[in-house]
Amino acid sequence: MKKLFFACCLLFFAFFSSFAQNSGIKSTVLLKGRILNFKTFAPIETRFSLVGEDGKKIQIKSANDGTFTIPISSSGNYSIQSDNWICVEPIKINISVGSNYTEREVTFYFLPLESGLLLKKVVGFKEPSANLTLEGKEALNYICELNKLTPKLFFDIIIRIDETHFKDQTQTIVEGKKKKKIKITSRQQAEEFAKELLTLIKEYLASQKLPERKYSINVEYYRGKAQFNPSKKVKGKEKIDNTPQTSVDNLEIKIKTIIKTDLENTK
Known part of the structure; x- marks a missing residue:
């Protein structure tokens, strides 16, 4: 009975995956990375946003070791915005969301916003x-x-x-x-x-x-x-x-x- 149940589950999963690919249903990109100081390479704990071309924001908070993880479900070019920091590398990031779940790693380098920078x-x-x-x-x-x-x-x-x-x-x-x-x-x-x-x-x-x-x-x-x-x-x-x-x-x-x-x- 158990074997029959697992077989049914596998068939359902295979069918759904095939259906998702053929019907164009998008999955998710799990964006993982770190925020580092561009000059000192020290990790930065801060709040920042990914801003899409339509102006919509994805709010993110990095931990005290600079790491962050955020799921993204929409493809596009995203700019990086922060109230107290400026992202100098990369300036933008392109996310391509396909029909399969994927993970992507990136390191953002920040500098503090200050006059004379x-x-x-x-x-x-x-x-x-x-x-x-x-x-x-x-x-x-x-x-x-x-x-x-x-x-x-x-x-x-x-x-x-x-x-x-x-x-x-x-x-x-x-x-x-x-x-x-x-x-x-x-x-x-x-x-x-x-x-x-x-x-x-x-x-x-x-x-x-x-x-x-x-x-x-x-x-x-x-x-x-x-x-x-x-x-x-x-x-x-x-x-x-x-x-x-x-x-x-x-x-x-x-x-x-x-x-x-x-x-x-x-x-």
């Missing part, structure tokens, strides 16, 4: 062309996504421009019946370049729905390798090294301030 430092543009690189766009996209998850943040964008990409020029202008030669310095050209770059960055962030009030942009100027190697000796004499720098991290993004009230819906 460096978020990105990349080659954002190739001088003297005022065009954003792929890295630059990804860095700006990152803060746009972060703004959606944590609206209380304000950002500080710093761009660094190497003056040695621009050379002093002389132009002739006409004043009345007279011609006059004027000198346009490398700094003046760098400043005009900065204006173009600022406009480009603002337009890009506007296209990604990031309000201009949520960030500030500061410009810093330097002269090639002189910033890193101020002078060198040539035939016993000191000479400034004005060689242009290549592949320098010229776009930097930090957390400027953190407010306690959510102004996201305030215009």
Whole structure:
């Protein structure tokens, strides 16, 4: 009798599994992992959420050893949100829920939310062309996504421009019946370049729905390798090294301030 009962159970299980697969019934992904401090690798006990593309949140709490376990029944790309921490790796996680039960392990690396925290430092543009690189766009996209998850943040964008990409020029202008030669310095050209770059960055962030009030942009100027190697000796004499720098991290993004009230819906 017992053998008959177990045989029936097995047949039922086999039938249900086959039915689930053929009918598209989804199962569950058991997400397991740890929360670690990105700098110290120490475990973090905290509450955080996985936020779906539809805005729905899955609340999670990690234990004192940083571990967590949560069942997920819907496929999608999930962002990681926390009130007091920022997830720096991975920024998002893709969950694919199929017809069979599966388990997945992941480690999230967090940093504490604080003013002055460096978020990105990349080659954002190739001088003297005022065009954003792929890295630059990804860095700006990152803060746009972060703004959606944590609206209380304000950002500080710093761009660094190497003056040695621009050379002093002389132009002739006409004043009345007279011609006059004027000198346009490398700094003046760098400043005009900065204006173009600022406009480009603002337009890009506007296209990604990031309000201009949520960030500030500061410009810093330097002269090639002189910033890193101020002078060198040539035939016993000191000479400034004005060689242009290549592949320098010229776009930097930090957390400027953190407010306690959510102004996201305030215009």
